[in-house]
Amino acid sequence: xxxxxxxxIGVFLVLAVALFVGLGRNASIVPSALVGKPVPTFAxxxxxxxxxxxxxxxxxxxxxxxxxxxxxxxxPCRAEHPQLMALGQRDDVTLYAINYKDDPAKAxxxxxxxxxxxxxxxxxxTGRVSIDWGVYGxxxxxxxxxxxxxxxxxxxxxxxxxxxxxxVPLLDGAGS
Amino acid sequence: xxARLMIMIALLMPLGxxxxxxxxxxxxxPALEQQARAIMKELRCLVCQNQSIEDxxxxxxxxxxxxxxxxxAAGDSPQEVKxxxxxxxxxxxxxxxxxxxxxxxxxxxxxxxxALGGFAAWRLMRRETPQAPPPLSAEEEQRLxxxxxxxx
Numbered sequence: 001x002x003x004x005x006x007x008x009i010g011v012f013l014v015l016a017v018a019l020f021v022g023l024g025r026n027a028s029i030v031p032s033a034l035v036g037k038p039v040p041t042f043a044x045x046x047x048x049x050x051x052x053x054x055x056x057x058x059x060x061x062x063x064x065x066x067x068x069x070x071x072x073x074x075x076p077c078r079a080e081h082p083q084l085m086a087l088g089q090r091d092d093v094t095l096y097a098i099n100y101k102d103d104p105a106k107a108x109x110x111x112x113x114x115x116x117x118x119x120x121x122x123x124x125x126t127g128r129v130s131i132d133w134g135v136y137g138x139x140x141x142x143x144x145x146x147x148x149x150x151x152x153x154x155x156x157x158x159x160x161x162x163x164x165x166x167x168v169p170l171l172d173g174a175g176s
Numbered sequence: 177x178x179a180r181l182m183i184m185i186a187l188l189m190p191l192g193x194x195x196x197x198x199x200x201x202x203x204x205x206p207a208l209e210q211q212a213r214a215i216m217k218e219l220r221c222l223v224c225q226n227q228s229i230e231d232x233x234x235x236x237x238x239x240x241x242x243x244x245x246x247x248x249a250a251g252d253s254p255q256e257v258k259x260x261x262x263x264x265x266x267x268x269x270x271x272x273x274x275x276x277x278x279x280x281x282x283x284x285x286x287x288x289x290x291a292l293g294g295f296a297a298w299r300l301m302r303r304e305t306p307q308a309p310p311p312l313s314a315e316e317e318q319r320l321x322x323x324x325x326x327x328x
Contacts, residue, residue, distance in 0.1 A: 030222055033266035127239055134264040136222035136236055
């Protein structure tokens with residue numbers, strides 16, 4: 001009886017731990033390829049005459065930015081909107097939006113009802129610019145630093161707990 | 177007889193319509209369209225995850241199919257089309273992961289386990305094989321003969 005006797009149980013334990021960790025991961029969240037990279041180059045037209053167009057130039061040299069991809073037909077977007085309104089109160093981050101495959105009138109009605117925290121809203125009726133951002137569903141939210149690099153991607157709605165646990169600490173840390 | 181034939185034909189009809197994306201605008205060059213289909217089979221649909229974009233009817237999959245066709249038509253090689261997707265969605269978008277430092281365990285793991293299992297099985301089987309007894313010495317041979325003769 002030497003260490004060999006414990007080998008099978010050792011192998012089992014290592015495998016069990018590795019597989020258990022794998023089980024706990026949420027496989028539906030695709031790891032972002034764009035975090036740490038500069039934002040794609042794009043120029044989106046304004047959603048309507050109440051806002052202005054949104055281009056990649058907006059994201060360079062203007063401090064921290066938050067880019068939210070939303071649509072009026074997307075229910076989780078409604079759920080996260082109060083959190084975006086709260087972020088709109090901060091003066092260290094500018095909020096921008098990409099309106100994904102939406103009817104501009106319906107998008108405006110959505111914002112009239114829930115509030116408009118965005119400095120500019122670009123319309124992406126074909127979803128092409130969103131694909132350049134690596135969007136695979138709405139809502140998705142990106143945080144961009146002053147150099148125009150994506151530092152964080154949030155898939156799905158920003159819920160109050162996400163705001164507290166991830167977004168606000170990130171903004172506080174990046175701003176100082 | 178004719179009625180039966182009609183029923184059989186009717187039953188076969190829906191099979192042709194089950195392919196996804198047939199209503200989409202395909203490339204004029206059949207060889208290029210073939211190439212596009214091959215690339216689509218290799219790209220993961222990000223919404224439905226375990227389907228390729230070739231057999232997913234998700235909205236995003238359709239958009240990505242359009243991009244695959246456009247880029248091929250514009251003269252991109254299949255590698256360049258795949259790189260376009262990887263730049264946006266990461267290597268995860270490839271249904272067949274490339275062999276690199278991060279995926280080495282994925283590729284070598286199964287072989288390693290097979291080798292380990294094979295080695296363990298070989299060790300076990302060798303231990304179970306009874307050792308052939310050493311041949312009898314001349315003296316023992318003599319005794320055996322005596323015993324056999326005495327008994328008969």
